Amino acid sequence: MSQPIISRTATKADGVAFTAPEVADTVGVAVAHNPVNAAYRHLVLEAPTPAVLARAGQFFNLECPHTPTDKPFLRRPMSLYRADPAAGRVEFLYKVTGVGTRGLAALKLGRPLRMLGPLGNGFDIPDAARAIVVVGRGVGLATLAPLADMAATRGIAVTAILSARTADLVMSVERFTAAGAQVEVVLDSDGTSAPAQIERRLRALAEAGRADALYSCGSSRLMTLLQALGRELGIAGEVALEQQMACGLGMCHCCVRNISVDGAIEARRVCIDGPVFKLNEALP
Amino acid sequence: MTDMRVRIGSIELQNPVMPASGTFAEGLASVLPFDRLGALVTKTITPEIRGGNPTPRVCEVGQGMLNSIGIPSKGIDHFIDETLPFYRQFSSPLVVSVSAPSADGFAAAAARLEVPGVAVIEANISCPNLEEDGKAFAMYARSTERVVSKIRRATRLPLWVKMTPNTGDVAAVARAAEHAGADAVVVANTILAMSIDVETFRPRVGNIMGGLSGPAVKPIVLRMAYQCAKAVSVPVIGCGGIMTTEDAVEYMLAGASAVQVGTATFIRPLTMLTLIDGLADFCRRKGLARVTDLVGAVRDHDMEIDVIEAAT
Numbered sequence: 001m002s003q004p005i006i007s008r009t010a011t012k013a014d015g016v017a018f019t020a021p022e023v024a025d026t027v028g029v030a031v032a033h034n035p036v037n038a039a040y041r042h043l044v045l046e047a048p049t050p051a052v053l054a055r056a057g058q059f060f061n062l063e064c065p066h067t068p069t070d071k072p073f074l075r076r077p078m079s080l081y082r083a084d085p086a087a088g089r090v091e092f093l094y095k096v097t098g099v100g101t102r103g104l105a106a107l108k109l110g111r112p113l114r115m116l117g118p119l120g121n122g123f124d125i126p127d128a129a130r131a132i133v134v135v136g137r138g139v140g141l142a143t144l145a146p147l148a149d150m151a152a153t154r155g156i157a158v159t160a161i162l163s164a165r166t167a168d169l170v171m172s173v174e175r176f177t178a179a180g181a182q183v184e185v186v187l188d189s190d191g192t193s194a195p196a197q198i199e200r201r202l203r204a205l206a207e208a209g210r211a212d213a214l215y216s217c218g219s220s221r222l223m224t225l226l227q228a229l230g231r232e233l234g235i236a237g238e239v240a241l242e243q244q245m246a247c248g249l250g251m252c253h254c255c256v257r258n259i260s261v262d263g264a265i266e267a268r269r270v271c272i273d274g275p276v277f278k279l280n281e282a283l284p
Numbered sequence: 285m286t287d288m289r290v291r292i293g294s295i296e297l298q299n300p301v302m303p304a305s306g307t308f309a310e311g312l313a314s315v316l317p318f319d320r321l322g323a324l325v326t327k328t329i330t331p332e333i334r335g336g337n338p339t340p341r342v343c344e345v346g347q348g349m350l351n352s353i354g355i356p357s358k359g360i361d362h363f364i365d366e367t368l369p370f371y372r373q374f375s376s377p378l379v380v381s382v383s384a385p386s387a388d389g390f391a392a393a394a395a396r397l398e399v400p401g402v403a404v405i406e407a408n409i410s411c412p413n414l415e416e417d418g419k420a421f422a423m424y425a426r427s428t429e430r431v432v433s434k435i436r437r438a439t440r441l442p443l444w445v446k447m448t449p450n451t452g453d454v455a456a457v458a459r460a461a462e463h464a465g466a467d468a469v470v471v472a473n474t475i476l477a478m479s480i481d482v483e484t485f486r487p488r489v490g491n492i493m494g495g496l497s498g499p500a501v502k503p504i505v506l507r508m509a510y511q512c513a514k515a516v517s518v519p520v521i522g523c524g525g526i527m528t529t530e531d532a533v534e535y536m537l538a539g540a541s542a543v544q545v546g547t548a549t550f551i552r553p554l555t556m557l558t559l560i561d562g563l564a565d566f567c568r569r570k571g572l573a574r575v576t577d578l579v580g581a582v583r584d585h586d587m588e589i590d591v592i593e594a595a596t
Contacts, residue, residue, distance in 0.1 A: 023314040025553050063551065073344040073498065075551060099344075116315070116553060244340045246349065247550040249311035251327070253353050254342035267335055267356065272311055 023119060023249075024049045027112045028090060036171055039095050040139070041105055042081070045113060048088030053118050054080050056146035057240055057276040060090070060117030061248035064103035076100035077245045077255075077271070079143040079217075080118065082175075090115075093142035093171065119248045120275045123147045123238055129156055129212035133205055134181075135198065135226060137163035140218015141172045143240045143275075147215055148179035159205055161186060163193045163219065195225050202226075206233050213237050220284040230279050237279035243270040258283045286567040287574040288560070290322070290542050292519045293442050293467035295377060295403060297322035297542060300575055301532070301559045304523050304546030305381035305406060305446070306353065310370055315553045318374040320560060322542060326367070328381040328408045330357040331393045338490035345479050345488075348500030348525075349547050352491030355383060360396050368401050377403035379444065387421075387431040391438035398439050405441050407432065407466075410448030410473040422448040422473075425460035436465030444521065446470040447512065449501070454508045455515035462516040470521040470544065471509040475501050498547040499525045506538055513539020513580060527555065529562025536578035 028045030036042050050060065061075040082091040096105050107113055125132060125147075132151055136144040141162055151158045158181035164170040166189045176183045184201065186192040205211040206229075214226045214237030223239050230237050245255040250272030259268040259281050268274065288299040302323035303312075309327060318324055337354030344350070358366075363380075371378045380402050384390040394405050409431055410422035421427040422445075432445055445461040447454055449472040458469045474495025479488040487493075505524025513520045522535030523544035532543045548555040567575055 025315045071347065073347050073551070074342075074349060114552075244342050246342050246351070247307070247311075247553075249309070249314070249553065251307055251309040251311055252342070252351065252550060253306075253327075253336060253356055254340075254351060256336065256339060256341070256356075 022053050023117060024053065025116050026050060026114075028115050030107050030109050030111050030113060031089065033107055033109060036093065037169060039169070040171060041094055041096060043092045043094070043104070043107065045090050045092075045115070046088055047090045047115060050115065050117055051083050051088045051090050052085045054083035054090060055118065055122035056080065056150045057122035057143065057238075058118035058120050059248075059275060060092075060115045061119060061245070062092075062104065062116075063114035064100045065107050065111070065113070067103055067106045070099045070103045070106075072100040072103045074100075074246050075114075075116065075248065076104065077119075077248060079139075079240070079275075080146055081142045082146055082149070083118075093139070093145075095139050116248055120271055121273075123150065123215065123240075123276050125151060125154065125156060126213055126236060131157040131159070131210040132213045132215060133159045133161065133202065133211045134215040135161045135163070135202075135219075135222050136217050137193075137219040137222060140216070140240070143217040144215060145172050145175050145179070148176050148181045152180045157210065158182065159184065159210055161198060161201065163187075163198075163222065165189065195221060198222070199225055199229060202229055203233075206235065211235055214279060215239070216279070223279070223282060224284055227279055227282070238276050239279050239282045240275045241270055241277055241282060242275070245271055247271070286564040286572070287576075288564055289574075290576055290579075292404075292444075292521070292541060295442055297377065299560050300536070300542035300563070301556050302376075302379070302542065302544055303549065303556065304544035305379075305408060307546035307549050310367075312549070312553060316557060319376060321376045321556055322560075323377050323379050323404070324371055324374060325379040325406060325544065326363075326371070326381050328355050328357065328383045329360055329363045329393075330355060330383050330385075331360055331389050331396070332385070333357060333359045340488065340490055341494075343479055343488040345477070345496065346500055348496050348498035349550070350477055350479050350489055350494040350496050351474070352489040352494035354491060360393055364396075364399060368399070372401040379404040379406050381406045381408050381446070383408040387434045390431050391434040394435045394439040394441070394443075398441055402441060404444055404467075405435065405439055406444040406446055406470060407435055408446050408473070410446045410450075420448055420450070422446070422457055423451045425453070425456045428457050429460040429464045432461050432464035432466055442467045444468040444470050446523075447472040447508070449473065449505055449508055449524070450476045455511040458512040458516050458520075462518050466518060468519040468521055468541075469512055469516060470523055471512045471540070472505050472524055475504065497525065499527055499531075501525045502531060502534075506534060509535055509540050510538040510582070526559070527551075529559055529566055532559050532563060533566055533578060536575070537580070537582040539580040539582070541576070541579050
């Protein structure tokens, strides 16, 4: 069912080398597809080839199904929520927001879904790190969840600060807990998600030696907070960014974001230069 | 076995399928073997360094895509030093798309690109985002003739000229390009278009207007390819909304000697391979020995055009 992967490592006589990332243009099959809450859905695809290739922070470009009312034309980029190479499965957690995700929500069990990926770069944990902090909100939590798995396999402790509007919208607590993360839920409804509160918490974690690297996704406000703190305390980190996208392979230049590199602002493609960027280089 | 070779001026392509400029880059090599393509076509490069347009740069509009990328470019030196070596490893000829804000700029850029590894210059004189209100050289025959003449004098490389659909008389513009020395015309670039978000009242792309591509534009651009093929004797390369083998066949029947595939690659990255195989199968099924047998084979000899606007 899946098409062959072409991995090309070409070395030119004049010394120019290009190593194409391993990407599969393939077809997954829906084996589970359930609502998580009022807005979010969890999709599990049988997709053995990409399941082996996918890394935390990478994404797939999905050809969302058409429905009688929604006819998505372009593919939709979707962060990896989990890759299970042993089971040959790839999972996504997504919010139903528009034409594409409404189409995706209509995908029935046993039905095929065209998927291109894994795409983009992934998260990187510094070799010296013994404990990391991930801070996410909304659908950003989906992107950060596999990072907790990656940390666990390397014996690195994870504190996961999960932010949401209300308690019923908190997702993936079990997912992070299962990966061995220390989970702390913060909410708008009780004021615990306020930046000042999170900042206090992060300072305490840094003090306790539990924040060797900082990671964020899903909130510009949280990213700004982490950047300021990271700068002050000398802690490196990464952030996964989003942008409207078309090709996913760096061809169309649709998905650019401004990135600050050595003081200069440059437009970088989220699909191929990202979606994970250095915390101190990202701009809101 | 269908003979898939086509000739575009002085160069022969192993098949008539190639990417459209702006929809093709190194990243596609991770899923598609470039050596199978009739030609490789770069994203437009410009002599000056350009940042491109503000985001959002893309939105979908029905079965089409509206983009306002704005030709970000790192300049010609960067292209020659950093990008060209990558493309030299492939056997398919490399077509380098070039744009510039002036005729002299175009000529200088074309001259700079006469280096090993560049097989063809495609002059993008038609990009709707280039000038204010989307004005471009290719909107008028006179400005087309002027810029193409200057490029022609500046390079010995084969010169393809990309038409804009945003003109009232595309055939006249194609004739001007041919007269000025174009070896082929590419028909066409994206159609200047617009979309507004009715919830926010905001234009849906950052440049307010953008270029429409995809299946939505195919009947319009097919008509233009037909008109151009009637108007010029140099080859026409069809480009606009090709998603399937049948779409490519339609362009060739209308008179295109080759086709460019753009937006379809964003949705199905292997579309061009599907088309190469599909065209061969189609010709076999129709009993045609050569893919070139399709070119201009539309059976319109006993028909007349009765609409003034379409008759140009």
